[in-house]
Amino acid sequence: MLESKMKWKFADSQTARPAWDSNRFSPLIKELLLQRGITTREEAEAFVSPDLAQLHNVQLLSDIDKAAERVHRAVNADESILVYGDYDADGVSSTAIMIKTLHELGAHCNYYIPNRFTEGYGPNEEAFRTAYQNGYQLIITVDTGIAAVDEAALAKQLGIDLIITDHHEPQEQLPDAYAIIHPKCSPNYDFKELAGAGVALKLAERLLGYFPKHLLDFAAIGTIADLVPLIGENRVIASYGLQTLSRSRRPGLKALLKVCDIEGGITEEDIGFSIGPRLNAVGRLQNADLAVHLLLTDVQDEAEEIADMIQSINQERKNIVNAIVKEAEEMTGSVEDQGVIVVAKEGWNQGVLGIVASNLVRKYDRPAIVLSILSEDGVMKGSARSIPAFDLFTNCMKIRNTFTHFGGHSQAAGMTLPIENLQILQVELNNLIHRELSSEDFTQEIEIAKSIALPEINEELVEEIRQLAPFGMANPKPVFQLEDIPAEKRQIGNNKNHLKIQFRHQNKTLDGIGFGLGKLFYYLTPKTPISVVGELGINEWNGYRKVQMIVQDIKIDDNQLFDHRGKNSSQVTSYVQHNHACAAISQKLPNMTDFPGSVQCLTYDANVNSLEETETLFLFDMPTDLETFKLLLQRLNPTNIHACFQLENSVYMNVFPSRADFKWLYALLFKRKQIDMNKDLPMIMEAKGWTKARIEFMIDVFSDLGFVKIEDDFIIINPNPVHKDLEASVVYQGRMTKVEIEKTLYYSTYDELRTWLSECLKDRVNSKEEVVYGL
Incomplete structure (x- = not known):
């Protein structure tokens, strides 16, 4: 029996028929749509067939008309406009969208991405003063700025108009900016979950006077990489953006796809696991200008050179992450009494701490805060990641005074705090989480769409499921449960840390790959059914396509x-x-x-x-x-x-004397009346080919039955023995018992x-x- 690592939660069974009667959708797709809360034919059609017409009117965003009027006035007056972005994939994508838009309008503009290490997250006063000195009269933030209260005040003091476009959680006080374009600050705008790139795309549409389909590739990268819910407008942007990205002729994107080894149609997984991490890597280790430059360049040779540089930076990022994760795990120790993991060390690279925190969350099922100590400044800076049951943003806001700077959302945050506040942070968050959660809440949960049998799994099923793509937050790729007996199992990978299992039914096979589950190899016993949960996909290699399951968890119910x-x-x-x-x-x-x-x-x-x-x-x-x-x-x-x-000394493997053997030895004893163990035993061994132990056992049986007596080294026959069967001997019975035990066990x-x-x-x-x- 093997317990699952996660809690398996099966989606609610939908016994009621959906509010549509159509052969348009298969029973499986209908069931998956119902699990997503889609109950009408109109909703189902809109979900399965995203359309640009589903996007909301941009003018419902508060301040967008005011912002557009100010930008057009700046363009007409040839004022200098500065686009102030963020250093992650969403931030650089948003920056590229806004720069392309302003160039199309003929604006005099440039962009600025703060350095994560010297400036930190978001707008800062020194950057605004430098912009003023360089003659900028208008600043547009993208994917940042909603918490820049002091910076907005400074801009106003300097005479710079500040337009904020952002999607992060608004805090108690909003900046006093010229305009704020933010879905959550717009009561009339129904969709609140746009990424920074989505908000930038909305402003671009308003500025250009038409919907900029040509910018959807950038918008898709930012939307998918930033892990916003892929429903509503985000689903439309991602869906159309992936199509645009797949046929993009931008030199930077073509070069990026090449180093990612991506060919053909681009999927959300390509952005999530290849494109996004590489764009993020630049801002994690150095200034993110290089990533923006890659997206904007029109020169192919330059694009390929930059893409190669980004590939090297990403590899360096991986090495740094691995080293810090190892140190952080050693510092973490036992987590039984820790509600929130907090680790800090001088010298850790601030740019990768969010990834390290994510690793700790996955391993320990606890929220994790990873901080780099800056002794000279007397502060610590870092990132936090959480578990679904714990709203990190809300709880950290309860102890807001602990931080010098803080921002983020329910599952992720960035922060700066004085070194002396480290213990306060740990104690207060532990108190909050233990009051709010039970021990079961710390166990990771996986939602399973349905159970499925091996004969049902084929390539057509996988293609059918793709109707619900792009998958992401709030629209996860369906997870299925399969129970069967593995036909094969083996560990794979350089460190044997991955598990490969194969199921067979008649002429059908299914491979399952469990990344990071290599240790479970030893827990799979022969001919024992196992239950696996995972996502179905197509493994395409060397022109050969085969359905496989990416196994996320395993359990065994049998003894x-x-x-x-x-x-x-x-x-x-x-x-x-x-x-x-x-x-x-x-x-x-x-x-x-x-x-x-x-x-x-x-x-x-x-x-x-x-x-x-x-x-x-x-x-x-x-x-x-x-x-x-x-x-x-x-x-x-x-x-x-x-x-x-x-x-060591097996009884079963030693030949058990037969009745004929006992009879021959007794006859010899009866004839000679006595035997000298030292003199006669070697002769008997040679004559019969018996071992010494075999002869000694038979003599012990005779002694036990009273047939002989042993004096010194002589075996002396009893002339008047009581007739007994061999099985009456305790020694004989003991030998038989040992043989049976060894044979059985x-x-x-x-x-x-x-x-x-x-x-x-x-x-x-x-x-x-x-x-x-x-x-």
């Missing part, structure tokens, strides 16, 4: 037998799980230091009635009789049994041993039923 017989017993320590009941039958556990104190060390003479049930049982010592073993097994009632038996096949153990435990259930019904 299991792990066969370590004759193997190095030290290896079994890796199976001990600290949060599960474990027991071991052994005079002394091997490598005792590797076993936690929670493991009960038992022997076969233990008082059975005093024992409690255990989940996992390790069997190191062979029993002296099978009945005692059965009673102990039934009392402990384990779900997982590890057979770790070792044999050690030399049996895996299937034979599993069946025998199962029958033992089944007898326990049957005997309980007899007692209950007998009463």
